Structure formats: structure tokens, C-alpha cells
Amino acid sequence: VAANVFVRGYPSGGQYRYQTLQEDGMPLRSLPGGEFSAEDVFFREDLNIETLEVAKGGGSTLFGINAPGGIINYRSKTGGDVLRSTIRLTGGERNLYRFDYNTNGPLGKRGFFNVGGFYRFDEGPRVSGLPTEGLQFKGNVTVLLEGGGYLRLHAKYLDDRVQFFLPIPYDNRTSRPAIDPRGTLNSAEAADFTIPTPDGTFQSRMDRGVLTKGPTLMLEYYTDVGGGWTLHNKTRWMDLQHEFNIFIPLIAATPDSFALRYMTDPATDQAVYSLTNHPGAQFTAPALAPQGTWARSRPTRDLADQLVVQKRLVAGSTEHRFSVGAYLARTEVTEGIINTTGLFELADRPRLVDLAIVHASGDTTRVTRNGILQVANNYRNAQMTSNNATVFAGDEIKIGDRLRVDAGVRYERQSAVVRVEKVARYDLEGESLAEKNVAWGAGSFTRRALTFDGIGGSLGVNYAVSDALNIYSVTSRGYGFPTLGTFAGNVALDSQGNFVQPEPKDNETFWQIEGGLKLSAAGFSATLAGYWVEIRNRLQNELKVIDGNQVTISNAVGKSRTYGLEATASYGLPALPGARLQASVTAQDPRTTDYRFGTQDLSGNRVVRQPDIMFTNSLSYERRGFD
Secondary structure (H helix, E strand, O other), rough: OOOOOOOOOOOOOOOEEEEOEEOOEEEEEOOOOOOOOOHHHOOOOOOEEEEEEEOOHHHHHHHHOOOEEEEEEEEEEOOOOOOEEEEEEEEEEEOOOEEEEEEEEEEOOOOOEEEEEEEEEEEOOOOOOOEEEEEEEEEEEEEEEOOOEEEEEEEEEEOOOOOOOOOOOOOOOOOOEEOOOOOOOOOOHHHHOEEEEEEEEEEEEEHOOEEEEEEEEEEEEEEEEEOOEEEEEEEEEEEEEEEEEEEOOOOOOOHHHHHOOOOOOOOOOEEEEEEOOOOOOOOOOOOOEEEEEEEEEOOOOOOOOEEEEEEEEEEEOEEEEEEEEEEEEEEEEEEEEEEEEEEEOOOHHHHHOEEEEEEEOEEEEEOOEEEEEEEEEEEEHHHHHHHEEEEEEEEEEEEEEOOOEEEEEEEEEEEEEEEEEEEEEEOOOOOOOHOOOEEEEEEEEHHHEEEEEEEEEEEEEEEEOOEEEEEEEEEEEEEEEEOOOHOOOOOOEEEOOOOOOOOOOEEEEEEEEEEEEEEEEEEEEEEEEEEEEEEHHHHHEEEEEOEEEEEEEEEEEEEEEEEEEEEEEEOOOOOOOEEEEEEEEEEEEEEEEEEEEEEEEEEOEOOOOOOOOOEEEEEOHHHHHHH
């Protein structure tokens, strides 16, 4: 989970910042991409999925929340006239066991059904001592209506947890891995600790990893009302318990250098290390690896409705398919964060370590408490409510047999309230330094109301030069709203009572032009396209001086552009029927064109996390039931 998904020419920090992940034509969550956890934590693929659809480019702006870069949509099986069943057993290293099943088919004379799911257990791609498991039940029932149309109920229950792994450390003296390269710094001992807090005892949740648990329901209604008119409505509700508990490795150090931070007289003070959960064992690790054990709870509730009305109109050799629609949604998210720091040995599956400093006077300074270096160095209790209202319209125009024009426009408005508990610092009653300066809720809240709106549009033209060759061009304008986490993470006020984190006056704006050729002949197909992407008002870190202090905020201060060429080809090998060779190559030049951070002018720099060259190739074989 938490995959980093990028679109050519669209720089981002990863996850699904400028794309929307959908299931059966509805966004998994009605918030902009990259908001808190990634979209894919709310979805698990299994045998219930029939097809995967990807709409890339600016035209996706019309149909997805915050989707100027594209839409990824998974469509579920719905059943047909024949009863079909599939069972799949999966086994692998590190005790991976998974069972998938799916059954679908007719239900009476005017209905269909689909049901399936999975159960999974494994020790992880890297064995940490924190095994993961999960299950999913999913299904739908379709009833055909008189006069054309259907009523379909989708239901899903997901209870799945996985571990999230970050890179392992390297030794800066040898440039070699500091631990077994197949290992991990995730530790099972982090699942067992408890810490005192101003509100009582807190039990570690690190064994839960990335947890998603709860139901999702969707009711879908489609009808053909006659005269070329159709109506399609979807109402989806979900209520999920979600946690994203994560290990954050900090800078490693030798035992001697680490202990110096807590000594008052290095000449006479003595550092005493011990293994927290192994009192009889001797501490012999060559280095220490402090780690953040961040407990992050993000329960999410979402209610959304999408209505699309279409009208087909034929006038001579011209055919129109008009569409108008609306999307309404309300999302509630509570984010609770407790950032604890543990002291671990630098090793694969490390153990917790305690440190005490014995002074010449005989007094002892206890640095840790049961392996905990800091009880809580960061705390957040944020409650966010978002209301989204969207209207959109489009027209698919077919003129004769060769020319097609698609045009559309979308207006979206998001109004939200962010309510964040203020944070105070507490010294607890314990004797260790870990229990001092603890960040925790102060019991009072700061409330902030936010409103964003944006307009997007797309115009596409496709001309068939012949049955084998097409020329096309697409121009679009998209937009992206700031994430609510930008404001929940900084509710500080200046001396005038204004929020230090401003509400950007302008949205991120995406202009895109793409044009090219598409060729399709017997056994061979290819495309050649050129594209240009410009992003204005990029949300970037900006350095400001407020009340005499330098602070870093997020603001619409940047601009970037990308030029690129892309070619794809697919060829069926005549000598081996059923075999197909596919390849693609993309070459691009992504650059910032206007970006200043404090006194630094970063204009002209390369855009991070965007490659110059991308190349893929594959050879597949599918024939007579063999794939």
C-alpha cells in the first residue's frame, strides 16, 4: 500500500497526488489525492475485479476528484447468464498463504450476482516478527428493470493490515548496508511497550501496521427513459477504521557518541547500556538506531452521490451525446498522531535498548524508560469535515465517419472545517528524561474554515485519415486543491491573530496539450505523441519572516513545465500465434520555470522525481486458454 504513482510531467511527492483511484466509477474517497494516507489503503485487488481502466491526461479532469493527471478505475464483475467459479491458492516464502475465490452468475430470471473475497497471512516481504493478515468479502446483486435499466447493490467488508517498510541504513565509511540487506529495522519489540501520558497509559499499536477495517456500500441505479435519454445514479457510503503506524529510522550513532549527548562530565560519567526485554543478555551492538514509532489513527467516513444524465441526438451525419451531472460528498476524518521515539540497536529486527548515565557522585540519570527515548515529541488531534459539490457537462460529437470532437467542463467547490487541538508540553512524574517535555493535547481547540473552488475543461479532436491511421489532439485545463493536512499541521497564529499558514489565493493550475498519431494494422499497432505540461501556482515550501522569525509555509509560489515525446508499439509475432511484443519509450525535459525559496532562485532546476527517459517492454503469450 501507499504506492508512489507518478504521471509524466506532473511532479509530486508521490502517492496519488494528481490522480484519482476509483472503484466501479466512484472515487474511493472524496478528498484530493495525497490527503493523509494514500488512496490505495482503502482498496484491495482480488478475483472480484473484471477490468482495470486507466484514463491518462487532462481529459480526466472532468470525471475525477483532483484528477488532472489521470483516473485509475477498477470495475467489478457483476455476473452473467452462466454460473462461473474461480478458486486461487497462493503460497510463497516467509509463510505467505492466500486463498481467493469468486462465484458469479444468474439470479432468477431477471437478476445476476457476484460474490468473492480472500484471506491472507504472511510474515512480510522482510521478516520483522510482525506478521500481517487480512480478509475481504465483496459482492453485488443486480436486478433488471422493466423497460431497460437495472438496480445494483454493491457491498464490501475489508479487514486487512500490512507492514510499511522504509529503506535500510548504509555505513557512510564503507557505503555498504549497515544491516543484512534482506533485513529491516521494523521491530516486534515495538509492539509491546506502554508509555505514560497525561491522559493515562498508551499501548503501542505498531503491530497493526497499516490497518483498514470496515464496510462499504453502494447503490447503483441506471435507466433508459426513452427518447435518447438515460439516467445513471450511484450512492456510496463507507465507514472505515484506519491506522497508518510507521517506523521512522533516525540518524544512527556509535554507543559512545550517542551517550555524550546526555553526559555532564564526559571524563568521569559512565554510560550503561542494557537490552530492555533481555535482562540477562549483554549489550554488544556496534551502533544505536533511534527510531520514531509513530502511531497514526485516521478513521474515515464518506458519503457520496453521483448523478449523470445523458441525451443522444442525431442530426443528419452528426451524432451528439450530451452529458450533464453532479457529484456531492461529505467526508469526515479524524487524525490522531502520537510520535514516540524508541532506542534500538542497529541490527536486523532490532531490540529495544535502555541507557543510563552514572555520574562520579553516584547519581544516575535515566535517559530512557523501558527502551523509550521520548514518550511523545509530537502530538496531533485534528478533526476535519469536507463538503464537496461538483457539476460537470460534456458533449461527444461524431461528425461523419472520420471526425470526432469531445468537449467538457467541470466546476468543483470544496468547503471544509479543520478543528485542531492545541498542544502543550508536560513533565510527567517518572524519573527518566523520556518522560520530560512530553507533547500532548491541551484540551482547547483551534477552528479554521476553508473554501476552494476550481474550473476545469477539456477539448479533444480525433480525425481518421484512413481505417488504419488516426490523428488526434487534446487540450485541457485542470486544477488541484491544497490538502487539508497542510492546514491541520500548522494552526499557529501571528501577532495580529492571523494564521501563519495562508490559504493560497490560487489553485494549482495544469495546462496540457498533447497531439500525435495512432496506427493500427493487422498484427501491429503504434502511437507517436508529443506533449507539453505547465503547472502554475505550484504548492511549494516558501521561506518567510513572520514576527521576526523565519518560518517555512506551503504556498502557491512555483511554476514548472515539461516537454516530452512518447512512442508505443505492439506487434503480434507471425511465427508464434498468440505471442505479442509490446514496448514504449518516453523522453521528457521537466524543469521549474519560476521558483524562489527565500533568497535562493531555483528557477531552471530539474523537477524532482521525474525521469528524463522511461522505457518498458514485454513479451506475452495467450492462446487456447493458456496465458
